[in-house]
Amino acid sequence: MMLRRIPIVLLFFVVFTAFTPIDNSGDLLISEGFKRAEQLYSDMLKEQHDYRLYPRTANEDGTLKNTSLKEWTSGFWAGNLWYLYEYTHKQEWKDAALAWTNTLADNQYNKSTHDLGFMMYCSYGNAYRLTHNPQYKSIMIQSAKSLASRYSPVTKTIKSWDQRLSWDGKTMWHYPVIIDNMMNLELLFWATKATGDSTYYKIAVNHAETTMKNHVRPDYSTYHVVNYDEKTGKVLNRETCQGYADNSTWARGQAWAIYGFTMVYRETHDKRFLELAQHLADFFLNNKRLPEDKIPLWDFNVNQPGYRPLWAYDRDKYSDPIPRDASAAAVVSSALFELSDFSKGEQRANYKNEAVQMLTSLSSSVYLAIPHTNDNFLIKHSVGSLPHHAEIDVPLCYADYYYLEALLRYQHAEK
Template identity: 60%
Template sequence: MKIKGLLLLAACLLMACGRESKETNWVDRVYSVAARHLSAQLKAIPEPTAYPRTIGKDGKLKVTRKKDWTEGFYPGCLWYMYEYTHKDEWKEAAVKWTEALEPLKKLKSHHDIGFLMYCSFGNAYRLTGDEEYKDILVESARSLCTRFNDKTGCIKSWNYRKSWNGKDEWFFPVIIDNMMNLELLYFATKVTGDSIYAQIANRHAETTAKNQFRKDYSNYHVVDYDENTGQVLHQATCQGFSDNSAWARGQAWAIYGYTMAYRETKRADFLNMAVKTAGFWLEHPNLPEDGIPYWDFNAGQEGYTPDWNYDPKMFEVVPRDVSAAAIAASAFLELAGYVPDAEKYVSEADKILKSLSSPHYLAEPGTNCNFLLMHSVGSIPHGNEIDVPLIYADYYYLEALLRYNKMSR
């Protein structure tokens, strides 16, 4: 980022936060709380054979074992702790939990190798410069490229399956989350000089912009393609309220993904997508005052008909999704560095982070199975991970706090 941009962001933070030193001390406080949570998790799971994900319905810690999409976030949290504190104990833990994921560099069965490897090894390489980590990331990028189809212009998210509603088939499903995996490909081009990785990333971002968004720049969670012709077969919002609704985390993935794509390419069309998708979020009348969105912007509203067993009485209050808020806050802080009207993005990120750092969302050490944040949502239509902590909420929260702290100093 250019010096002028940094000065602008710093000025925006001063306006958003005031000039009192206590306005930056709260980040220190949150990282102190995070240290206690993560230290307790490391004691609970001393070896990287199972990775924290959430709290199960039995109230106990729920883990994954290198077969899901979330394992990279936990070592990523440890790397952020090291980056903030510069303490070797966090680096040692981060290395241990990162290197255990190395076999996943050959994973070709789904698209989430980007989340798995870039959130772990990507941060590891950024903070250590270890060439072995770079090689692992490049091999991971090669694995991801095997899922690209030239006819569709996209990276296939999942293999063939029945859709979640049980009525449709998905032949070449692409989900909005996939935008996040493109960072791994852009990285591979930068360190190898081979443009093929960035070419695939650009094609995917272009096709997603064309087929995954509505006129108001909200998006569909899933678009299914005919892999032989590239024709769009079906558009759905499976983890949201209905196919035509705006699922909050999907919107956050889009804002973050296109902001990152602009950073890596400086393409005006990608910046426009970032600004437009962010505008949908910022200007939506259903965005709560504290900046933490409902799990879907249109949940329970007229004109939105779910195809799952929705009961209007199932919730007294529509659940919020803290994970969507954390992702969006981090994206807003980066997007602010690329546009002239930076203040509105910094102001919204400031609001979100202050809300997330309040007792309503930030858990006391020793509670919440030692995840940082409470009140995230995985997928309400599938009765899965409702009003619980989620490891990726913690990851993007810590990332956003790091970005915020760097801008304010």
């Protein structure tokens, strides 16, 4: 009888273990998070053999969706692999990271996008940091030159997109700058340190100062898109592209702002940027609509009076429940670990505690995928762009990237 019961007990143990949330104690949370990444990404590598296809998300039918070289998310997959190598020191992850990084080289000459920070700093930036390969340094410098070519001394910003109609066709965006662009400034700060040329640093600071002036509202929420007159530098419109309404606060946009201004303070030691980053973080953390598990709604003002979406919003479809954006939480968690380092006293402790709470939620069975699910991405329940009816409640490669980065920053904070 006992011998017959052993397989049943063993099966229960295996199933229970597979579906048990990761322990939230520091070292174990970190180690188990990377263990899960190894499990999922090992399966991903079995399916991915073309190094010019970069895993991005899941299609509506549940199949893997890749992205191409010039898409803004192309560098995250290589970055994920570099973070996995950084933690494990295993050659297999380094080899995979190198394979997907090296196919991105042509982007160093891409002057048609502001996203070179995402595309090249997350891939080649990590590659150079971990290998010190001088070839990667050269590629990074050229990438910074290409990014700097989009800077205007009139607007004192880097143009995000070339002239285009707004996503809903109601406005001509002559010189649009989006809050996401704060994330790309890190490449420019790095370039000044690598070359000694202060031009990159000055461009980054000018862009940050202008963004601070024109993107941030009095309550420290943020606009997504600011449209400038490229001849005068005057602000023409403040709108949204991925948020609920022009005057609402898109959760990931606020996340980009928190992370971006924290990084700018690190590079400049200008307390204006630190104070702004703290105010931006406080808006996010103290918002009455932030759920108890700290994973935000995709927009803080969705369905609220005074906020009118100018797109085909299906309230019945997206209100029960309102979609969360785990990618925004991953970005904020990573940012808060760094912001905590720059803060003092109770504020320092609070930011770290909030970062850990977000990371713990992301590491729970609600948001962290088990093997053979979620198209082998780590994080579930992110939103790409609800106004475009695209990537809603799906995995996203950049949610994984900032989750892994948050784990590494947590590890550093615990030392």
